[in-house]
Amino acid sequence: MSMVLSTIEYTSAHMSDRRSDVTPDGPAEMVRLATIARRFYLDGRSKVEIAEEFGLSRFKVARDLETARSSGIVRIDIRLPARLVGEQSELLREAFGLRRAIVVDASEDPLETRRALGSVAARLLAEIVRPDEVLGLAWSRGLQAMGAEMVPLPRCTVVQLNGVLSEHTEAGGSVETVRRVATLSGGPAYPIYAPLILPDAATAETLRADPGIAAAFAHFDRLTTAVVAIGGWDERNSTVYQALTPEARERYSALGVRAEMSAQLFDARGEQIRTDLDERIISVSADRLREVPEVVAVAGAGDEAKARAVGAVLRSGLVSTLVTDSDVAGVLLSEAPSD
DSSP: OEEEEOOOOOOHHHHTTSOOSOOOSSHHHHHHHHHHHIIIIISOOOHHHHHHHHTOOHHHHHHHHHHHHHTTSSOEEEEOOTTBOHHHHHHHHHHHTOSEEEEEOOOSSHHHHHHHHHHHHHHHHHHHOOTTOEEEEOOOHHHHHHHHHOOOOOSOEEEEOBOBOGGGSTTTOHHHHHHHHHHHHTSOEEOOOSBSBOSSHHHHHHHHTSHHHHHHHHTGGGOSEEEEOOBOSSTTTOHHHHHSOHHHHHHHHHTTOOEEETTEEEOTTSOBOOOGGGGGBOBOOHHHHTTOSEEEEEOOSOOHHHHHHHHHHHHTTOOSEEEEEHHHHHHHHHHSOOO
């Protein structure tokens, strides 16, 4: 966010339509106040330096600056880059008790929206990740876009949070994203070369004991930041849903499943629904995510069902930061409880 000082106005006509308890006496006084304001806001001079130049006390300079602002000689505009929606971001943060919410203006093209979400998420990680931390990455199309937009990070350990869905490996799955982010940070990578969903619990347990997978899982207790995706519970909005049999889909739907995050299932209230799927997946658990200091969810470019799924996971309390688009934010805010 940048704070941009607009043109300093000198004319009394400009001030005639602004109310103030303190109004400069005349044009000479207005010019004097404008000059002091220019020194402070545009030239970066300190109040002490300005006081010495004009033969004033620094307390008088402070009062003059306040007069310049309250009377309208100085106007400050706060502007965000065009793709960021500041008001929705703050309303969303307050409505769901988040540490951060960043809303990107939605495009008519879902692919463009996904790229914008990925770009913002990549730059957010560069802002919040500190040296020697442990960064965990899940997978989604949005997180794949984040990997493509990633900028250099402080040196950190990068860990894959769940296995892969075979139908997405050729397009660049989570293994590739983890390796790319680790390369940009200069730290070690711990990918998981295993499917996300296994046919039975025994096979999943055997794979978790594999040395490479066990090494990744061993870092889950040290996670400082986890980046996850949120899926709905239908063919369009969830890769997990797509990977299940019709019988399993119906069975989980009957239990009230409306959202998923890293193959952890949730109902509309944000309560986790325990099923046999928990034993058949290679993934970080919701209980483990709850212990991570920073959980960033990147979720958008979807319909109203996807937006409601995002709301469900937010109600679980697992997410501390949300990166989403203005369409999803609009649905979330329209259904958020009012005070």
